[in-house]
Amino acid sequence: MNTFYTHFLKLLLTIALISTATAQAADVKLLNVSYDPTRELYQEYNAAFAKHWKETTGQTVEIQQSHGGSGKQARSVIDGLDADVVTLALAYDVDQLYQKAKLIPEDWQSRLPNNSAPYTSTAVFLVRAGNPKGIKDWDDLVKPGVSVVTPNPKTSGGARWNYLAAYGYALKKYGTDDAAKDFLKKLYKNVAVLDTGARGATVSFVEREIGDVLIAWENEAYLSLKEYGADKYQVVVPSVSILAEPSVAVVDKVASKHGTEKAAEEYLEYLYSKEGQDIAAKNFYRPRDPEILAKYGKQFKALNLFTIDEVFGGWNKAHATHFADGGAFDQIYSQ
Amino acid sequence: MRWSLTAIALAFIALFLCLPLLLIITAAFAKGWSAYWSELTDHDTLSAIKLTLLTALITVPLNTVFGIAAAWAITRFEFIGKSLLTTLIDLPFSVSPVISGLIFVLLFGKQGWFGDWLYAHDIKIIFAVPGIVIVTLFITFPFVARELIPLMQEMGNEEEEAALSLGASGWKTFLFITLPNIKWALLYGILLCNARAMGEFGAVSVVSGHIRGLTNTLPLHVEVSYNEYNSVAAFASASILAGLAIVTLILKSFLEWQQAHDRA
Structure with a gap:
């Protein structure tokens, strides 16, 4: 029995040692609450920023990450998750921090350039190698016999962009809202599975091999190519799509409580620097900086992009008409 | 007949218990022993293991004490509201874990009942370690x-009453009469409690905030790693959980x- 206790004590001691080893306090600690597909991006960016911060201020900075569905993450910050900065999928989710809890000022979106979206993306198609169903544009998705995978717009920020991209395309091509709704009705009839999040939809398509085409963010589509092999899938860029602007913001109330405003602000501003933009492009987000965009020109095919403000009059309006209970999506999907 | 029933049972066990376990092990070692080891000793994995052990280390002793106290009160005394207490003890079993998590967000979250007070006093419960411990305690x-x-209930209290009437104190009676009688059931309960404390996903997921290296327990870490296309890390963590389950x-x-030996 004695040996048992000594072993147990040793184990406890080891745990205690590990705790102290990991508790080497950094000068500044930031918590970045982000959404699902940015894991790889911020893993790389955080290391670069830590180096930059050390060089300019001499302080060490440790950045902690939390990932999840964009809407859920916003909800957690409202409920008290101590985020110094949020980097979410869409402005609507960031805006909830003002609407529901006044954690940020109303004009948060004008504090950083480009609507506080340092990088952009767009909705594209991922198809199986050789493109057996011959998918080239949105019209091919509503054809009978084509099986589509896209997440649920009710729960997934990424899925809302997909929905609005298809809607904007149909509106441009057929002219009226009724025709666009009709188009989406046909499209969602072809949807094989509505996952709750973007990563879940990708997993359904690549690992469970469901569907002929995955509507995905460009960055997520290229990441799948990288992870699962470029010989198994290919990316198809449609003629028209939406300009997705993932928004970032310093959560003022939290940062001022932690005394981390300076680092938090610089953390977001550095995303616009050459290095930040380069890391974004490397992780398949479209950079804002024209020079970096040119450098990665081959990767980002030019296409006709429309913004949510142009076609839908902004996120609040788009949300109320399309995704609120009883909105256009409910009508489309229930029939 | 006996053989075919046994065969069905064995085939079922092989298919639904052994096969998944084997799958976890093979996936964990898919890229070799060194990849497995480096994922296990990764900072985030270690901190997940640590948090899981810490949570179990706090909740299991507390729930052992609470459990004994509750069982003692219910089986040895008559009081008003006894049947209500018996029902309440079962509450965590009947409520979905997600709801259990949300209850605590509604209580201690920033928008919750005690949110303003906790925030003003700079006490963090939800999205921090205390929240994880509290929901695990509840579950x-x-x-x-x-x-x-x-x-x-089955035992009755004759032996205890005999001890008391012979002049033993309440504490002594518990230590020398009650405890030896209930020890196997008690240990069994502790074991189940520990297994659940280490394995709980739903409720913990709601209150964790998913900060990697800080508030991710092992089950949460498995999900995070899998979603990051890092299946070796996911299954390495899963193998630790499976190992704990086998132990x-x-x-x-x-x-x-x-226990059987004892009775014989």
């Missing part, structure tokens, strides 16, 4: 009490064997 509350109540099972059969 695993019934295990010890549930094991003890039927046994103590629990072995201990359980040992306890059952000891």
Whole structure:
């Protein structure tokens, strides 16, 4: 029995040692609450920023990450998750921090350039190698016999962009809202599975091999190519799509409580620097900086992009008409 | 007939228990032993293991004490609201874990009942370690009490009354009469409590905030790693959980064997 206790004590001691080893306090600690597909991006960016911060201020900075569905993450910050900065999928989710809890000022979106979206993306198609169903544009998705995978717009920020991209395309091509709704009705009839999040939809398509085409963010589509092999899938860029602007913001109330405003602000501003933009492009987000965009020109095919403000009059309006209970999506999907 | 039934049972066990376990092990070692080891000793994995152990280390002793106290009160005394208490003990079993998590967000979250006060005093419960410990405490509350109540009811209190009438103190009676009688059931309850404390996903997921290296427990870390296309890390963590489960099972059969031995 004695040996048992000594072993147990040793184990406890080891745990205690590990705790102290990991508790080497950094000068500044930031918590970045982000959404699902940015894991790889911020893993790389955080290391670069830590180096930059050390060089300019001499302080060490440790950045902690939390990932999840964009809407859920916003909800957690409202409920008290101590985020110094949020980097979410869409402005609507960031805006909830003002609407529901006044954690940020109303004009948060004008504090950083480009609507506080340092990088952009767009909705594209991922198809199986050789493109057996011959998918080239949105019209091919509503054809009978084509099986589509896209997440649920009710729960997934990424899925809302997909929905609005298809809607904007149909509106441009057929002219009226009724025709666009009709188009989406046909499209969602072809949807094989509505996952709750973007990563879940990708997993359904690549690992469970469901569907002929995955509507995905460009960055997520290229990441799948990288992870699962470029010989198994290919990316198809449609003629028209939406300009997705993932928004970032310093959560003022939290940062001022932690005394981390300076680092938090610089953390977001550095995303616009050459290095930040380069890391974004490397992780398949479209950079804002024209020079970096040119450098990665081959990767980002030019296409006709429309913004949510142009076609839908902004996120609040788009949300109320399309995704609120009883909105256009409910009508489309229930029939 | 006997053989075909046995064969069906064995095939079922092989298909639904052994095969998944084998799958976890093969996936964990898919890229070799060194990849497995480096994922296990990764900072985030270690901190997940640490948090899981810490949570179990706090909740299991507390729930053991609570469980004994509750079982004692219910089986040895008559009081108003006794049946209500018996029902309440089972509450964590009947409520979905997600709801259990949300209850605590509604209580201690920033928008919750105590949110303003906690925020003003800079006390963090939700999205921090205390929140994880509290929901685990809630979820695993019934295990010890549930094991003890039927046994103590069956036992009756003649022996204890005899001890008391011979002049033993209440504490002494518990230590020398009650405890030896309930020890196997108690250990069994502790084991189940521990297994659940380490394995709980739903409720913990709601209150964790998913900060990697800080508030991710092992089950959460498995999900995070899998979503990051890092299947070796996911299954390496899963193998740790499976290992803990197997140890629990072995201990359980040992306890059952000891118990049978004791009675004979």
